Amino acid sequence: MAMSAPFVDAPLRCPPNGTPTFRPVLVAVERCKGCELCIDACAPGALALDTGQVNAMGHHPVRLVNPDACTSCAKCARMCPDAALSIFARPREG
Amino acid sequence: MSATREADGASPGSPAMSEGRTIYARPLLLTNPTSYCPGCGHGIVHRLVAEVLEELDLGGRTILVGSVGCSVFAYDYLRLDSVESPHGRAAAVATGVKRVRPDRIVFTYQGDGDLAAIGTAEIVHAAARGERFTTIFVNNGIYGMTGGQMAPTTLPGQKTTSSPLGRDVETQGYPLPVTEMLSLLAGVQYAARVSVADPGHVGKAKQAIKRAFEIQLEGKGFSIVEVLSTCPVGWGMTPTEAMDHLRDTVMGAYPVGTFVDRPRRIAPSLPQPGPSHRSITEGF
Amino acid sequence: MTVLDRPGADARPRVLASPPGTGGEAFSLQDRVLMKGNEAIAEAAIAAGCDAYFGYPITPQAELLEWMARRMPEEGRTYVQAESELAAINMALGAAAVGARVLVSSSSPGISLMAEAMSYMAGSRLPMVLVNVMRGGPGLGSIGASQGDYLQATKGHGHGDYRVPVLAPSSIAEAIDLVGDAFTLAERYRTPVILLADGILGQAMEPVKPTFRALERPPRPDWVLDGAAGREPRVIKSLHLRPEDLERADLALQATYAEITENEQRWAGESLDGADVVMVAYGTAARIARTAVERARAAGLMAGLFRPITLWPFPAAALCEAARDARAVLAVEMSAGQLVEDVRLAIEGAVPVFHHGRMGGMVPTPDEVVDAVRRAWSTSDGGAS
Numbered sequence: 001m002a003m004s005a006p007f008v009d010a011p012l013r014c015p016p017n018g019t020p021t022f023r024p025v026l027v028a029v030e031r032c033k034g035c036e037l038c039i040d041a042c043a044p045g046a047l048a049l050d051t052g053q054v055n056a057m058g059h060h061p062v063r064l065v066n067p068d069a070c071t072s073c074a075k076c077a078r079m080c081p082d083a084a085l086s087i088f089a090r091p092r093e094g
Numbered sequence: 095m096s097a098t099r100e101a102d103g104a105s106p107g108s109p110a111m112s113e114g115r116t117i118y119a120r121p122l123l124l125t126n127p128t129s130y131c132p133g134c135g136h137g138i139v140h141r142l143v144a145e146v147l148e149e150l151d152l153g154g155r156t157i158l159v160g161s162v163g164c165s166v167f168a169y170d171y172l173r174l175d176s177v178e179s180p181h182g183r184a185a186a187v188a189t190g191v192k193r194v195r196p197d198r199i200v201f202t203y204q205g206d207g208d209l210a211a212i213g214t215a216e217i218v219h220a221a222a223r224g225e226r227f228t229t230i231f232v233n234n235g236i237y238g239m240t241g242g243q244m245a246p247t248t249l250p251g252q253k254t255t256s257s258p259l260g261r262d263v264e265t266q267g268y269p270l271p272v273t274e275m276l277s278l279l280a281g282v283q284y285a286a287r288v289s290v291a292d293p294g295h296v297g298k299a300k301q302a303i304k305r306a307f308e309i310q311l312e313g314k315g316f317s318i319v320e321v322l323s324t325c326p327v328g329w330g331m332t333p334t335e336a337m338d339h340l341r342d343t344v345m346g347a348y349p350v351g352t353f354v355d356r357p358r359r360i361a362p363s364l365p366q367p368g369p370s371h372r373s374i375t376e377g378f
Numbered sequence: 379m380t381v382l383d384r385p386g387a388d389a390r391p392r393v394l395a396s397p398p399g400t401g402g403e404a405f406s407l408q409d410r411v412l413m414k415g416n417e418a419i420a421e422a423a424i425a426a427g428c429d430a431y432f433g434y435p436i437t438p439q440a441e442l443l444e445w446m447a448r449r450m451p452e453e454g455r456t457y458v459q460a461e462s463e464l465a466a467i468n469m470a471l472g473a474a475a476v477g478a479r480v481l482v483s484s485s486s487p488g489i490s491l492m493a494e495a496m497s498y499m500a501g502s503r504l505p506m507v508l509v510n511v512m513r514g515g516p517g518l519g520s521i522g523a524s525q526g527d528y529l530q531a532t533k534g535h536g537h538g539d540y541r542v543p544v545l546a547p548s549s550i551a552e553a554i555d556l557v558g559d560a561f562t563l564a565e566r567y568r569t570p571v572i573l574l575a576d577g578i579l580g581q582a583m584e585p586v587k588p589t590f591r592a593l594e595r596p597p598r599p600d601w602v603l604d605g606a607a608g609r610e611p612r613v614i615k616s617l618h619l620r621p622e623d624l625e626r627a628d629l630a631l632q633a634t635y636a637e638i639t640e641n642e643q644r645w646a647g648e649s650l651d652g653a654d655v656v657m658v659a660y661g662t663a664a665r666i667a668r669t670a671v672e673r674a675r676a677a678g679l680m681a682g683l684f685r686p687i688t689l690w691p692f693p694a695a696a697l698c699e700a701a702r703d704a705r706a707v708l709a710v711e712m713s714a715g716q717l718v719e720d721v722r723l724a725i726e727g728a729v730p731v732f733h734h735g736r737m738g739g740m741v742p743t744p745d746e747v748v749d750a751v752r753r754a755w756s757t758s759d760g761g762a763s
Contacts, residue, residue: 028120035133035326035333041293059132074118075293081137082128083120083144154607159472160615169613175603177475178615180498183468186460190472190480191603193456194430195380198476198605216468219461 011088024070024088025077027062031084034059038076038085044069047076121148123173131238133333135323136165138290139232142300143203144172146307156199159188159227161213163205164238182213185220188227199310200227207237210246210270217276217318224281224315224359228306231272231318234325235344242328246270249347254328269347273320277353283315285354289322291341295350305355314359322348381429381456382477382598410585415550415575416441418586419483419509422557424449425590429478430456432466434488437521438577439511442483463488467495467508474504475614477602479561479595483509485577486527487518489535496570497536500631501616503601505564507557509573511580514739522739523577525661528716531572532690539628541635543642544572544689546660550584556687558593563642565596567634574689576712578662578741635691644687645696649675653682655751655758656701656729658721659710660686663742667710670747681751689717694724701729706758708732710747712740730758 014020025046032055039047039062050063061084064070077085123144130136147153158174160166162181169176179187184202192200209217209231217229236254237243243256247269251260273287284306288299299321306317322344324336331339413421420442423431431450433443443459450457456473460466463484470480484492489510499506512527514520531544543563547553556573564571598604603612618624649671650656659667664685674681684700686693701707707729709718718733725731734750736742 031127033132037133037333037337040334040337057127072117077118078293078296079138079290081130081132081134081141083124083137083141086119087117089115089117155605157476157603157605166617169611169615173606173611175606175611176613176615177472177603178498178502178613178617179471180468180494183464183471183495186465186468187472187475189458189460189465190430190432190469190474190478191476192472193458193469194382194473194478195476195604197380215461216465219465223458 011086012091021067022088022090023064023067024072024090025064025067026086026088027064028084028086029053029061030055030057031082032059032061033057033082034061035081036062037079037081038062041075041079043073043075044071046070121145123148123153124171125173126170128171129167130164131325131327133324133326133336134164134238135234135290135321135325136232138296139230139299139321139323140168140171142296142303143201143230146300146304147199150304150307150311152199152307152311155197156201157191157195159184159191159200159202161202161204161208162239163208165203165205165232166239168203182208182211183216184208185213185216185225185229188229189220189223189225192225192227196226196313199307201307201310202227202229204229204231205238206231206233206235206245206247210272214270218279221276221316221318222279222281224283226310226313226315228310229316229318230303230306231320232323233272233320233348234323234328235269236325236328238325238328242325247272247348249344271348273318273353276318281316282318282354283356283359284309284317285320286318286352287320287322287348287350289340289345289350290324291322291337291345295341298350302352314356320348322350381454409587411588412583413550413586414441414581414583415553416511416580417445418550419553419557419573419575419580420445420449422554422590423481423507423561424453424455426558426561426593427479427595428455428481428561430470430473430480431482432458432460432469432473432480433483434460434463434466436463436485436488438513438523438580439483439485439509442509442511442580463491464495467492470506471495471499471502471504474499474506475502475603477598477604479565480506481509482506483511485511485513486515486524489527489530493530493536495536496542497534497538497540498616499570500536500540500542501538501627502614503568504570504614505561505568506570507560507564507573508570509575512574512576514737520739521577523579523662523712523741524737524739525576525663525712526714526716526737527574528689528711528713529719531574532692532720535572540631541690542570542572543567543638543691544574546574546687546689547579548661548664548685550579550582551586553579554586554590558591561593563638567638568601569634574661576662577739639691642688643691643693643696645693646685646687647700648683648685650682650684650700652680654680654705655682655708655754656704656706657681657683657708657710657747657751658686658697658717659683660689660717663710663712666742666744666747669744670710670751673744674748674751677748679748679751679755689720692720692724694720697721697724698726698728701725704729706730706732706754708734708750708754710734710742710750712736712742730754732757
């Protein structure tokens with residue numbers, strides 16, 4: 001049986017010549033079934049279906065469209081039936 | 095929620111944040127992506143069980159007693175030694191497992207057909223005997239695997255493929271309140287009904303599941319958590335509509351709450367009592 | 379410590395001074411004690427290292443359950459009186475999955491309830507031993523002895539493409555021996571095994587040697603469930619959704635059955651030399667047939683007895699060989715005609731096959747069997763049956 005994969009991406013990305021970007025939510029795109037329970041649970045509306053993408057299962061996966069609105073409350077991950085969401089706390093400023 | 099991959103011990107509500115601390119990551123006990131329908135409550139419950147077993151560090155000595163229904167494939171999604179049971183027999187199979195290996199953590203994972211229809215005798219007697227395993231009972235009021243037929247927990251008036259005009263109580267009877275029924279039995283150490291309707295209820299569901307496994311660790315008696323869940327495809331709704339229906343209609347018919355949480359196993363010399371409720375039909 | 383971890387199987391044979399619980403002194407015939415069949419089978423299982431017993435009361439085997447109810451807790455083993463035979467056999471499934479040596483007992487109507495789990499255990503490759511103390515049927519039938527479950531036991535018992543080895547003792551002493559053999563077969567081939575007895579064997583009391591054979595415990599197999607710490611998880615199941623996968627699993631089962639058929643057939647022959655009429659009978663019917671052989675031969679009729687001990691795999695080649703020079707074969711059984719079908723299959727028309735059966739708890743007398751032998755002898759000159 002396959003072990004669950006670690007993150008394919010990292011929450012904090014530091015490009016060589018750019019500003020670091022932090023994403024509080026990482027989506028395991030291939031696990032997501034586009035059920036939208038996370039979108040429904042997200043009060044600040046940070047998530048939306050990525051209708052421009054279709055994963056191997058044939059679903060539109062969810063995407064963190066408004067990272068700044070996310071408070072890392074993890075309600076989305078709490079609802080996710082596919083454990084497709086990983087949640088990170090925002091690093092300290094300064 | 096807790097970080098299961100990096101155990102840095104901070105609570106999710108803590109205001110102190112360091113560099114990108116992990117608030118939530120998928121438990122390692124969850125393996126393959128599931129074949130459940132989008133929005134199916136089974137996925138949530140599998141995840142909660144995996145989180146609890148990992149937090150209690152029980153995964154390595156747990157045996158899953160599977161059942162027949164949509165969740166027959168649970169052994170493909172949870173990293174646990176598993177045995178498949180005939181339909182309805184999981185509570186008997188778990189009895190055999192736990193009696194021979196009381197040092198293992200044993201749980202059944204059953205839907206409403208498996209537990210409340212064909213398996214009713216087995217669950218009642220396992221509970222009455224106070225068998226020291228845990229039952230996770232996922233109640234979505236329908237038979238998903240076989241195409242959406244009526245279940246013993248289907249609500250009056252609810253349309254299913256075998257009650258196309260809506261469940262008629264005159265000819266098709268009334269729903270079974272499983273947790274209420276089982277809570278009458280002295281062998282039941284812990285009985286709770288929870289739901290996955292929204293993040294708050296999911297959190298309480300996890301607490302109940304954790305309590306149920308702790309009861310088993312204490313070796314006191316039978317523990318059961320009835321999880322009210324959804325079947326979007328069977329109910330003919332989107333996943334979010336199904337959660338709304340669960341919250342607005344199903345939870346009204348099946349009250350959530352802790353029905354039994356005994357501080358100690360009932361001694362044989364006591365007369366057969368009714369349930370020792372801490373609270374009944376109250377929310378947490 | 380669990381029941382599986384108790385001090386290792388006692389290699390010394392158990393010696394009973396007197397049957398436990400009888401309260402009085404043993405009735406001793408030379409070096410033997412009187413024991414009831416049901417109780418002897420139970421004690422034999424305990425001696426053979428039975429870790430877990432699950433049962434439900436049904437006549438004529440309730441004494442087996444009751445013996446276990448007293449003795450299993452004494453020995454620190456697992457015992458549960460289940461709420462039904464359906465629950466009992468499924469408890470056995472669970473216990474077998476975690477490596478217990480398991481016994482279940484019942485009688486005909488209860489055995490029917492167990493068909494589902496037997497099919498699951500065969501498909502899941504789980505070893506266990508099921509004792510059927512047959513009674514009259516069909517339906518609720520009667521509580522008298524019969525052999526009406528032969529087809530049920532030998533033709534797979536439940537749904538799907540599987541068989542289980544079936545051992546048929548014809549005396550209590552033989553039943554005691556076959557209990558240990560049943561566990562051995564079950565574990566060697568990872569299959570349920572049926573010990574097929576009847577109400578007479580279960581209820582009768584016979585002198586038996588008070589030593590019950592202990593059975594070694596093999597090292598824990600690598601399919602047993604005990605928690606996946608430090609290794610890949612194990613799944614015990616019979617579901618293989620893809621037809622290619624299920625066919626592969628079924629072929630593996632069939633290969634096992636071929637191996638069992640090759641290696642595990644058992645039978646006994648008595649007075650077969652010069653026999654014109656070879657009787658085929660098992661269990662209690664064989665004992666009656668044995669007396670009929672004596673009486674027939676005393677009257678000048680050359681009769682013999684071929685007694686299958688494994689009903690599956692049926693000792694077909696041995697029967698053919700035994701009947702090769704006979705004039706007729708006579709199947710004697712306490713049923714309408716079940717064993718006789720396997721006899722006909724085995725004989726393949728080489729010799730006429732006749733049948734004498736009683737049902738419903740009726741037991742044939744030796745004299746009526748002698749009459750059947752006579753009829754078979756006189757009807758069979760040149761005629762096929």
